[in-house]
Amino acid sequence: MDDKIALLGTGLMGGPMGQRLLDAGFRLTVWNRSAHKTELLRQAGARVAQTPAQAVAGSDFVLTMLANGPAVSEVLQAGGVARAMPESALFIDMSSIPPDTAREHARLLAQRGIAALDAPVSGGVVGAAAGTLAIMAGGEPTAFARAMPVFAALGRATRVGPAGAGALAKLANQMIVGITIGAVAEALLLAEAGGADPSAVRDAIRGGFAESRILELHGARMLARNFEPGAHSATQLKDMASALVAAEAAGLQLPLTRSVHDLYSRFVQTGGASLDHSALLLALEQLNSRSPH
Numbered sequence: 546m547d548d549k550i551a552l553l554g555t556g557l558m559g560g561p562m563g564q565r566l567l568d569a570g571f572r573l574t575v576w577n578r579s580a581h582k583t584e585l586l587r588q589a590g591a592r593v594a595q596t597p598a599q600a601v602a603g604s605d606f607v608l609t610m611l612a613n614g615p616a617v618s619e620v621l622q623a624g625g626v627a628r629a630m631p632e633s634a635l636f637i638d639m640s641s642i643p644p645d646t647a648r649e650h651a652r653l654l655a656q657r658g659i660a661a662l663d664a665p666v667s668g669g670v671v672g673a674a675a676g677t678l679a680i681m682a683g684g685e686p687t688a689f690a691r692a693m694p695v696f697a698a699l700g701r702a703t704r705v706g707p708a709g710a711g712a713l714a715k716l717a718n719q720m721i722v723g724i725t726i727g728a729v730a731e732a733l734l735l736a737e738a739g740g741a742d743p744s745a746v747r748d749a750i751r752g753g754f755a756e757s758r759i760l761e762l763h764g765a766r767m768l769a770r771n772f773e774p775g776a777h778s779a780t781q782l783k784d785m786a787s788a789l790v791a792a793e794a795a796g797l798q799l800p801l802t803r804s805v806h807d808l809y810s811r812f813v814q815t816g817g818a819s820l821d822h823s824a825l826l827l828a829l830e831q832l833n834s835r836s837p838h
Contacts (some may be wrong), residue, residue, distance in 0.1 A: 548572065550695065551604040553597050553620055554640070555582050557774065558666070559610035561673040562639070562699055564589060569698035576600040598625035606695055607636045613783060614642035617650065627653055635691055636661040639680070641719070641780070643787045644709035645794075647683065651708035660688040663708060665715035667722075668700060669775040676700055681718070683711030716791055719784035720802050723822070725759040726781075727805045730826040733767055734833070744768050763823035772824040779818035782809040808832075 548571055552563050555577040563586045566573050573591040575583045576599070583593045594600035597620040601607045607630055611617050617640050621627045630636065636654055638647065638661070647663035654661045662684035672678045678700030682689050689704040696702035705714045732755075736746040747764050750756070766772065785806035792799045805825075812828035820827070 548605040548694070549574065549603060550606045550608060551576070551594075551601040552591075552608045552610070553577075553600060553626070554610035554612075554616075555586055556610070556612075557670055557777075558673050560585060561670060562608075562610060562678075563591060565673070565676045565698050566695070567591060571695070571698070574600045574604065596624065598629035601626050601630045601634070603631065604634050606692070607634055608695070609636075609638045609640055611640045612780075613640070614646035616640070617642055618646065621650060621653065627657065627659075630654075630657070630659055632658045634659060635688055637692055637695065638663050639666055641665045641715050641784055641787075642712055644683075644712040644716070644791060647712040648709040651684065660685060660691075661708065662688050662692055663711040664692070664696070664702070665711055666700065667715070667718045671775065672700060679703075679718075681705050681711045681714035683708050683713070713791065716784060716788040719781065720788050720799070722759065723781055723785050723805045723809065723825075724801050725757055726763055726823055726825050727808060727829075729757075729760050729764050730767060730823075730829050733764065734826065734829055738833075763821075766821060766823040767826045772820040772827070774819060774821045776822050777818065778809060778820050778822045778824055779813050781822035782806065782813050782818075785809060 550566055550571045550573050552575045555563055555575050563573060563575055567589050574594050575586050575591045576594045576597050577583050587593050609617050617638055636659055651661040662682050664680050664682040666678040666680050668678040676699055680696050680700050680702035682702055682704045683706055705711060733743040736743040788802055789806060808828050817824055
């Protein structure tokens with residue numbers, strides 16, 4: 546393909562996403578604050594830029610996969626990306642950021658005549674590597690249609706509304722993920738405490754109404770006590786906090802989200818930030834003063 550893509554952020558998710566774009570034939574330039582995280586993509590054929598502004602110069606598409614809203618704002622403004630992008634480029638922010646921030650970024654870029662999409666993803670590192678991410682896009686229909694060849698390399702994309710709607714959909718996703726992780730962890734904890742085999746309980750309820758990807762994948766992680774991060778607990782907490790802010794702005798009370806947010810908050814504060822979000826099981830064990838089996 547002749548299209549040039551600049552990818553800003555090549556960490557846990559951005560790295561495998563960059564490889565998917567290379568495999569699809571896009572010409573890829575990458576930048577990451579920690580330069581060593583670009584090395585695998587460089588070896589695979591990507592060009593490495595020294596600054597975000599250098600990365601986006603001459604690009605047809607600019608993708609960001611950064612830690613949070615402030616990180617995206619920083620590269621857009623202090624990092625010079627908003628000024629360095631060609632007016633013909635399409636900005637696609639695939640980070641998980643608050644809806645208000647996504648709308649502000651769209652307004653900022655529109656002042657230069659640049660179209661923008663907020664298009665966060667779900668599916669974790671496994672989905673990023675396999676090209677099976679669920680992509681939730683907010684922005685104009687014409688911009689979404691233009692982005693489809695890029696999205697096709699990464700997963701399944703759905704336009705969910707105007708600017709900010711993609712970020713809002715990601716918060717809805719994270720609410721369901723976080724609450725369901727909590728439910729699975731509590732269920733396995735109760736099964737073990739009551740004398741049942743938690744692994745057998747999980748097998749028994751698979752395929753019934755309790756079936757979910759969380760029960761399948763994160764339930765297995767909990768049983769194996771494998772909490773190497775596919776998604777960090779600190780990131781899950783950030784998104785639950787953003788969901789509560791959005792709920793307050795909408796005049797809503799979300800007690801389940803609040804409860805799980807508070808559990809993640811305590812867990813992160815006591816050293817769990819870098820563990821997988823399925824490690825919420827450990828927070829519940831701490832709450833109940835139970836030793837791991």
